[in-house]
Amino acid sequence: MVMNRIFRRFILSALTLIVLAAGVALGSASAAAADLSDFRWEHRPLLLFAPTDSDPRLVETLGRIDASRCEFVDRDMVIGTVVAQGNSTLDDQALNADESQRLAAQYAIGENTFSVLLIGKDGGEKLRVNDVPDLHTIYAVIDGMQMRSREMRADPGRC
Structure with missing residues (x-):
């Protein structure tokens, strides 16, 4: 017993x-927020690094993305905002401070630096801009990729 x-x-x-x-x-x-590897072969992350979430360059870049939302989405892109102070996100999922610091370190981004990185569906860095980006340039880089050419032939797009 x-x-x-x-x-x-x-x-x-x-x-x-x-x-x-x-x-x-x-x-x-x-x-936990999504990791960049979660997007591999499905989406192209556009990572926006800024000192704060109210940085004027970040706000302007997000406004430009909103103004061309159809073209952005048509290219299977997602946004990551990584800030030293404020709220960081990746595809609308919150990133904690450790995750933000890890991404900044992974791409060698300084704490008070503004930088925009285009990550391809293969996970590789395709473009780096250290000012408010011209989205037409980013879209042209994407449209020049072999994978994007196949995507456009298969589905000409909505925009």
Whole structure:
């Protein structure tokens, strides 16, 4: 009888630990922002690095993207805003400070630097601009890619 009670406690404790571990894992996975590798072969991230989320160059760039939203979406692009101070996002998912710092370090972006990086569907850096970008130039770079040529032949686009 005593062994039965000890065995039940052991099983109950083990199940509790499993449930807690699963809850932590699922909770952190759903709260974590998407990683760039999540977009590989599906989307072209446009990463906007700025000192703050209210930087005038960032605000202007986002306004330009909104003004050409159809062309942006037609090229399977997603936006990542990575800021030293403020709210960073990747495809509308919040990035925490560690994730923002990791991206800045990965692409060698200084803390007070404004920079725009186009990442291809293959995950490689395709273009880097250190000022408010001309989106037509970015779109031309994309349209010159072999993968984009195939996409345009398969679906001429909506814009």
